[in-house]
Amino acid sequence: MSSQDKMLTRxxxxxxxxxxxxxxxxxEAFLAAAQKLATRSSVxxxxxxxxxxxxxxxxxxxxxxxxxxxxGKKGLRTYVQLFVAIAAANDxxxxxxxxxxxxxxxxxxxxxxxxxxxxxxxxxxxxxxSDHYIKSGAYRSATTEKLVAETTRWGRTVQxxxxxxxxxVTARLNFQMAFAARIxxxxxxxxxxxEAEAVRADAAETAPTxxxxxxxxxxxxxxxxxxxxxxxxxxxRGPQATAGYSxxxxxxGDRAGKAARLSNSPELGGARGQLARGGEQ
Numbered sequence: 001m002s003s004q005d006k007m008l009t010r011x012x013x014x015x016x017x018x019x020x021x022x023x024x025x026x027x028e029a030f031l032a033a034a035q036k037l038a039t040r041s042s043v044x045x046x047x048x049x050x051x052x053x054x055x056x057x058x059x060x061x062x063x064x065x066x067x068x069x070x071x072g073k074k075g076l077r078t079y080v081q082l083f084v085a086i087a088a089a090n091d092x093x094x095x096x097x098x099x100x101x102x103x104x105x106x107x108x109x110x111x112x113x114x115x116x117x118x119x120x121x122x123x124x125x126x127x128x129x130s131d132h133y134i135k136s137g138a139y140r141s142a143t144t145e146k147l148v149a150e151t152t153r154w155g156r157t158v159q160x161x162x163x164x165x166x167x168x169v170t171a172r173l174n175f176q177m178a179f180a181a182r183i184x185x186x187x188x189x190x191x192x193x194x195e196a197e198a199v200r201a202d203a204a205e206t207a208p209t210x211x212x213x214x215x216x217x218x219x220x221x222x223x224x225x226x227x228x229x230x231x232x233x234x235x236x237r238g239p240q241a242t243a244g245y246s247x248x249x250x251x252x253g254d255r256a257g258k259a260a261r262l263s264n265s266p267e268l269g270g271a272r273g274q275l276a277r278g279g280e281q
Contacts, residue, residue: 007041007110009088010186011117018261027261034088038114040198042091061225066103074169076100077129077239078176084236085184086118089191091222095232106226116242120261122183129256130175132250142248174246175253177239182257187211261277 011034018030059225066083069076071100077100084103092107092115133139142165151157195215202211 002041003254007037011037011264021261022076023066024259027259030263031186032190035187035211038090039194042108042111042114048183059108061106061108062112063229064105066105067103068103071101075172075176078180079123080124080236081122081177081238082180082183083115083119083236085180086187087115087121088184089187090115091218093222093226095230098238101166104230106229107222117224119271125260126176126179126256127262129179130172130253132254133175133252134168134172136258138252139166139246139249141231142171142246166249167230170244171240171246174249175256176251178253179260182254183260
């Protein structure tokens with residue numbers, strides 16, 4: 001079994017442990033452990049890359065096409081937001097198609113593999129949690145501010161702000177935006193912690209390997225690869241709650257993001273099918 005396969009197997013074990021527990025704190029611990037393992041693997045690979053220039057083919061960054069969904073499918077922008085948030089915590093840069101149907105991921109193979117595994121699990125949880133929130137009807141007690149056009153008795157059209165009930169589509173969008181944002185923050189915190197720990201541990205060694213320098217070199221290599229490879233124009237700005245803002249849905253989505261756990265159960269087969277590797281450009 002290759003080292004990459006071993007790494008993915010270990011992550012999978014943590015995912016199964018996260019799925020099997022109903023304890024929110026245990027689930028949180030398994031999530032952190034899975035991300036730590038992925039980040040540590042990335043660090044180890046980065047250190048290895050600096051020492052094998054004269055050996056076999058040196059690992060280099062790649063571009064991978066990640067299908068997100070079919071054109072016209074609702075919710076794709078929040079799906080993309082979730083993937084991009086996960087990618088940012090795993091040294092992967094993304095371009096996004098205008099239709100939000102495709103993400104172009106730039107990074108090392110193992111880092112992109114980690115992103116796909118995390119996304120497959122967390123997407124299912126995000127959709128399931130938002131469906132539960134909508135079906136509960138909790139969003140109906142909230143209101144949102146909207147502009148209403150009115151015609152005065154002098155024939156002029158004016159707009160005024162009114163409080164209106166939150167529509168289900170608005171609540172779902174706000175919920176999923178907050179969920180994805182929370183996941184991004186959680187994973188980013190783990191990444192920062194693990195990399196700092198790796199640098200400290202390396203500095204304490206009798207013969208340090210220069211982890212901090214290796215990480216910096218990896219960052220520069222990825223930046224150069226992205227600049228040379230990407231054909232993107234402009235910057236993806238993420239989903240916008242154009243239908244309205246719902247503080248209640250945001251809070252609910254944030255809570256769900258805090259409690260989210262990774263899963264490796266058979267029911268994720270459909271999600272992984274959507275993530276089949278595409279061609280490299």
